[in-house]
């Protein structure tokens with residue numbers, strides 16, 4: 049296997065700080081990896097007025113993966129960078145599997161009473177290229193009493209089936225082999241029926257995976273009352289956006305929440321990034337926790353076929369987090385160093 | 392004020408049991424109230440093949456309010472009763488304010504560590520007649536690899552403004568006077584912009600209410616990490632469906648979750664019902680907790696202009712719940728009797 053070529057989009061705020069640690073850790077387990085830095089995000093936008101020039105996107109496309117920190121700054125109107133960079137990459141690079149593991153790690157605390165580390169361990173496989181995220185819809189008679197605004201959710205058998213297949217394959221590789229479909233079939237009867245029929249068809253090919261269906265409102269409640277019940281969840285783009293944030297919250301917040309926007313065929317690069325944002329309030333102080341960024345690097349390694357290295361990285365993160373003194377100050381670079389040294 | 396005429400749709404499973412208590416309590420505080428029973432729900436559907444005959448809907452329309460228990464049974468295909476009865480009433484009776492208070496009551500326990508009764512006290516004002524609930528969309532090339540399914544969210548200035556106005560009015564009547572708009576403006580740019588612009592316009596008329604905006608994913612996380620921050624929330628139909636279930640979960644589950652589907656002008660009857668379902672597993676045993684149904688009756692009384700009676704009922708429920716011995720068995724009728732007697 050040739051060395052990996054990784055595009056680094058460190059981004060804004062604490063993005064640069066945590067990404068430096070993730071990169072350090074990849075260098076430690078996969079020496080020789082090539083990194084190319086791309087200056088994108090709020091600073092780039094404020095300087096150039098552009099979010100993602102085509103020439104840069106073409107360069108990104110020639111990498112094996114993208115390691116992203118965080119983008120966003122109060123100086124940029126909300127939505128511009130999210131849509132122009134994050135969502136654009138998901139669509140242009142066909143990142144149809146949006147992968148979000150949630151684990152209650154030793155050394156972390158759930159806001160839920162009586163839940164102990166190890167008890168929550170789930171992966172949400174969120175569809176990444178369809179649904180309400182396609183941007184279809186319009187506004188008529190804007191700023192008049194007659195204004196209407198529409199949003200259209202577009203769902204294809206093609207798009208639904210491929211992400212469901214991916215979720216079954218992931219469920220099959222886990223101990224519990226349980227897959228929950230989350231949707232809202234009782235109200236969204238058209239898309240819901242497509243999801244439910246496709247799920248049933250693919251389930252028939254996977255008798256070793258137990259399956260279950262839940263409405264998104266019920267699932268949101270169970271995420272709080274009984275998150276232990278979940279193993280793998282597959283759901284659409286918007287529902288996935290919401291339930292992964294509940295999952296992050298019940299596993300102690302976004303401090304440990306990693307994510308990958310994955311093109312499983314590796315025809316295009318996949319993007320790996322912590323779920324947290326650029327946190328302008330603590331940026332530049334060197335106190336951001338790089339754990340989620342480093343766990344995202346672990347997902348990146350696994351995606352590129354380095355399962356062993358991926359496992360070692362996530363175990364090293366787990367050990368570092370478990371060894372922390374509760375309440376003690378944290379230095380971003382020291383956490384990265386400790387993990388890199390342990391490897 | 393003439394006596395109220397209330398249509399009772401006790402429904403299925405524990406619906407009949409808890410509704411009997413809610414009715415008992417209304418009789419105690421508002422003697423002379425007229426009740427008309429309507430046999431609708433799974434039993435009616437299985438007997439007649441109909442969900443809501445037009446003649447019955449016309450009769451319901453001639454009442455001041457509808458007291459609903461719960462509908463649903465495994466014998467009925469999912470979605471049929473929900474859409475044919477609950478959602479149909481919301482649309483036909485223009486119940487555009489879907490009201491869902493969430494309070495952590497003394498005597499109940501939040502699954503969240505360290506949160507004490509009294510600390511969570513919010514009302515979600517969920518839009519009830521627009522958005523993805525309108526049923527627009529379609530399926531093409533069904534059951535072929537080329538299948539597509541669409542769902543369309545329809546939003547009007549008219550519909551958005553009236554529910555936002557209602558939410559501001561409610562926020563104004565509360566101590567904290569804080570209103571949070573929840574949407575997903577960074578992705579749903581068309582509907583999001585309509586909601587945000589309308590919210591800003593109405594906010595300008597209410598300088599006494601402090602306001603805030605949150606994306607639905609962030610709000611879902613805060614519901615778990617910091618639900619104390621919320622006072623009144625206004626949001627669209629689908630987001631409201633999801634966040635009210637998280638709110639119910641963090642205030643101890645659906646045991647105390649009441650709701651009203653309200654037509655504020657009282658041009659049509661409003662529906663009041665507990666958030667919980669028909670619970671076929673415990674139906675007929677007389678052990679269902681009627682608290683949520685009785686709190687729904689309190690919302691009904693308030694809607695009909697009996698603010699004093701409404702307050703007395705909710706205080707009586709609170710007192711009864713606070714007096715319970717944790718873990719002790721509960722008898723539905725005894726709870727209703729205790730509350731009715733206290734009044």
Ligand SMILES: CC(C)[C@H](C(=O)O)[C@@H](O)C(=O)O
Pocket residue numbers: 130131134135289577578608
């Ligand atoms: C930033 C935003 C567009 C994005 C989303 O909605 O998908 C984010 O919330 C996420 O979950 O990655």
Ligand SMILES: CC(C)[C@H](C(=O)O)[C@@H](O)C(=O)O
Pocket residue numbers: 234235265473474477478632
């Ligand atoms: C039963 C269902 C159609 C309904 C909804 O989605 O509104 C329910 O979940 C609710 O919240 O009242």
